[in-house]
Amino acid sequence: DIQMTQSPSSLSASIRERVTITCRASENVRTNLQWYQQKPGKAPKLLIYDASTSQSGVPSRFSGGGSGTDFTLTISSLQPEDVATYYCQQSYSTPQTFGQGTKLEIK
Amino acid sequence: QVQLVQSGAEVKKPGASVKVSCQTSGYTFTSYSIHWVRQAPGQGLEWMGWLNPGNSHTRYSQKFQDRVTMTWDTSANTAYMELSSLRSEDTAVYYCGRDSGNWSPYEDYWGQGTLVTVSS
Numbered sequence: 001d002i003q004m005t006q007s008p009s010s011l012s013a014s015i016r017e018r019v020t021i022t023c024r025a026s027e028n029v030r031t032n033l034q035w036y037q038q039k040p041g042k043a044p045k046l047l048i049y050d051a052s053t054s055q056s057g058v059p060s061r062f063s064g065g066g067s068g069t070d071f072t073l074t075i076s077s078l079q080p081e082d083v084a085t086y087y088c089q090q091s092y093s094t095p096q097t098f099g100q101g102t103k104l105e106i107k
Numbered sequence: 108q109v110q111l112v113q114s115g116a117e118v119k120k121p122g123a124s125v126k127v128s129c130q131t132s133g134y135t136f137t138s139y140s141i142h143w144v145r146q147a148p149g150q151g152l153e154w155m156g157w158l159n160p161g162n163s164h165t166r167y168s169q170k171f172q173d174r175v176t177m178t179w180d181t182s183a184n185t186a187y188m189e190l191s192s193l194r195s196e197d198t199a200v201y202y203c204g205r206d207s208g209n210w211s212p213y214e215d216y217w218g219q220g221t222l223v224t225v226s227s
Binding site: 032034036042043044045046049050055087089091092094095096097098099100101 | 142151152153154166168169202204207209211212213214215216217218219220
């Protein structure tokens, strides 16, 4: 199975700060990489698919990049409602696998 | 709008089975696969398998291959996931997710989750 490793595991940032989360795959997944946002007690929500394409309705402050083994999720200006845990997921090979999550809090 | 509504919380004893349902609406049920993903308390997301109601195919994660069965009822637009021989480590929230329909399989819409508690 492809291993997905996110960093950092937790992050505290100020409102309007730029935040970047990274995700590394144990092997090449091309651009078959998604980012999900999960708030406490809720289901995951798709933010970014195919590494850099924003899902409809997702605020423009969220963007994704990368290919191969190294990927990033960037929030250009952190808002209070962005407090959540973020997961990357590879869909290049079965089973799809997720990173361990990055918990984002407001400083 | 696309909606996936799951059945309610369950409490089961070790060794029992549980069957979780996922009723869909807002799209053509047979045109999209359904994934099942679980999340143990305080832990990350774990893919269990998926089913394709259009071509009747299923594929399970090797970890659950011997204990999971995924079925569906096209007339009810509903998918099911049954897990047998439950143990305490199966305590988790179980999610269904609709496949995006893109060439690589990932979930674009999710159910609200079903908490399954395994306890003697």
